[in-house]
Structures are given as structure tokens and as C-alpha cells.
Amino acid sequence: MNERKQGRRSAEDAEKTKQDILQKAAELFCDLGYEQVSLRNISEKAGVSHSLIRHHFGSKENIWHCISDGLHHFIARYVVVVNQHMPETYPSNIRLFEFSVRMLAYMLTFKQPVQLLADAVRQDDALVDYFISQGDGIEDFVEGLVKAHNSDFPDAQIRMWDLKWQIIMYAHAAASLTPFLKETWIDETDSLDECLLRHFRLFEEMLAAKLKIAQPYRVSPKRVQDLVYEVPAPDPAAQ
Template sequence: MTEKRTGRQSAKVAEETRTKILIAAADLFASKGYAVVSLRAISEQAGVSHTLIRHHFGSKLQIWQHICDCMHQQFLAYVNLLVAEQKHGLSCRHQLFDLLIKILAALQVDPQPVRLLNDAVNNEQELFEYFLEEDDQVRKILEDLVIECHKQGYVKHFNIGELKWLLTIFATSSSTLAPLLAKPYPGETEEFCQLKSWQMFSRLLASQLDIDEKDIPKPERLSDLVIDGSPCPFKAQRQAMEMA
């Protein structure tokens, strides 16, 4: 019995250590960039030894890839949750509109993924290509909706790649160009400016999908549009650790 308990405790400590490393690394990569972040910087922020980082992950690139894998898992889970939460009987154009505006809201509320994407674009090609690996399930969900909308005469000037590009522009610019976004709204908070950016995207998309003004959500905060789903695995582990 003692050996089993000790084994469980050791496994728990190891998992907590991995979580601390991933949280620290994700924060550093998103704020400072992959190129300038060292394993030593990660170890200092995580409060663990350099040797433990090597033991659990091996290299900085492997840590970065693990973070991206976790975020891909979370994104897939979130899109599936959005689809499951949609009202029955929605037209394809309303389904597509609902998905895209809520995906954008989630990316603005938690900008870490788009900051990592922006950093990957400016760094090694390997990082960029790894980050952009798409999940077939998410791609099919969006492509099927776009194809059906095209058949009905909606968003006929946009293919799936162009719609993703439009979404990416708004998601990345509201995070990486926050000072410029604030210019039209002097004295307002960053949260207010991001809401305004989201509204611009929503109106633009609504015009292409013939969505009536009354059907465009009018949240007071972007967080009101974010469904309380599961965070990426290591963030979920952090929440569990904080609650313990």
C-alpha cells in the first residue's frame, strides 16, 4: 500500500512539475518570443531546475511543440463545443456566422495562441509550419458550411482560406497592434477596444452572409460570448492545482 501511494504521489509531483514548466514557457514565448527565451529563463520562472526541464522535455523546441499540441487539442474541443451549443434549425449562414464570431471572441479574450502564431511567423519556418498544422475535423466543419453558403449565394467572394485569413487578421491585430487599435478610442480600456474590433469583424461578416442587424450579438464584454469549455490541458491542470 505504501509503495502504491508513494508511486501516485511521485506521478502527481512529476505532472505538477511539467505543468509549471509549460505554463512558464507559454507565458514567456507569448510575451518575449521563442528566439530570446532560454531554458534557464523558463526554469527560473517555473521555479524548477534546468535539469528537470531537460528530464521532462529534452529541449526548448519540444516544450514549444507540446504547448502547440495542447492548444490544438483545446481549439478542436472548443469548436466542437460551439457546434454542439448551436440552436437547432439554424441556416448554414447563421451557423457559419455564429462559429466565426465566437472563435474570434475566444481568441481575443485569450490572445496567447495568436501571440505564439505571430512569433512563429517571425521565427523559424519549422515553428510556423508546426503551428499551422490543421485538424481535419475543424477544417471539414468550416469547409462544409462555406460550401453550402456558396451554393445559396452567400460569401461567394470568399473561399475558406480567405475567411480564415480575415479571422486571423482581426485576431492578431487586436493583440499585437493594441496601441494602434486604441487610437480611435482615446481614454478607453483595452477590453473596450477589443470589443470594437470584434464588432467591426461581425458587421463585415454579417454583410457577406446577409445577417440582419438584430441577429448580431451585442455583448457588453467579449467574455460574455466565450463558452465555459475546457481550457488547454496544462491550463486545466494549473486550475486543478490552484483549487487543491
């Protein structure tokens, strides 16, 4: 019994160490860019040996892949949570609107996915291809929302890739051009949260007009973060 407990504890400790390494590596990739980060940089920031990192991951590329996988798994769970919060009685245009604004709110609050993707575009096509290839399940869900909308509103067709691009564009602009974001509303506020909210409202207003969303279904948060749902931790027993 003690040996089993010890083995379980050792496995949990090893997994925690791996997750700590991935977290520190993700921070470095976002701050410095993939090409500027070495395994030694990661080992120093994570406070573990270079050999331990090689033991767990083998290479920097594998670390990046693991981070990408983890982000996609979390986003997939977030999509499920967003869907669970949408009443089935919602018309298809409101469901598409609700999903889109909640996804942008998440991406404005948690910048790592778009930061990693933007850096990958500058660095290595193989990284971009890997990142994009992991999103098939999410893309299928969005495509279902768009198809339902287009079927119900044939005179107001929406292209999935147009909507996807707009969400990425708004998320990337806020993450990469923060000084310009603050400069835009500098005469009215010095709060980055308030600037982020105004940036979000530009998207919300545009999409609400395009999807013909009635006022009761519009969103008017005091902070962008208020629109982000909490995602429950995965159940280990279900894995």
C-alpha cells in the same frame, strides 16, 4: 494499495510540474519571442532545475511543440463546445456566422495562439509548419460549414481561406497593435475592453452583411469575453 496511491500521486505531481513549466514557457515565448528564450530562462521562471526541464522535454523546440499541441487540443474542444451551442435548426449562414464570431471572441480574449504563431513566423519556418499541421481537424470542421453555406447560398459564395485570414488578421491586430487599438477610440473611451469590443464589432458588422444575417441572430455583447464559452476540463478517464 498505498504503493499504488503513492505512484498515482507521483504521476499527478509530475504532470502538474510539466504543465506549470509549459505555462511559464508560453508566457516567455509570447513576451520575449522564441529566439530570446533559453531553457535556463524557463527554469528560472518556473522555479525548477534546468536538468528537470531537460528530463521532461529535452529541448526548447520540444517545449514549443508541446505548447502548440496543448493549444490545438484546447481549441479543438472549444470548437466542439461552440458547435454544441448551435441549434441544428439554424440555417447554414447563421451557423457559419455564429462559429466565426465565437472563434474571434476566443482569440481576442486568449491571445497566446495568435501571439505564438506570429512570433513563429518571424523566427522559424519549421515552427510555423508544425503549428499549421496540427489544425487539420478544426479546418475540416470549418470547411464543412463553408461548404454547407455555399451549397445553400450559391449567389453569395464564401472562401474558407478568406474567412480564416480575416479572423487571424483581426485577432493578430488586437494582440500586436494594442497601443493603436486604444488610440483609435481614445476620444471616446480609455477602457481597453471597450476598445476591444469596438474592434470586434467591425468584424461582426462586416461578416453579418456578407452572410446576410438577420438582426435577431446578430450578437451585441457588453464585453467580448461574454461571447466566450466555458470549456469543460477533459475527463481523465476518457483519455
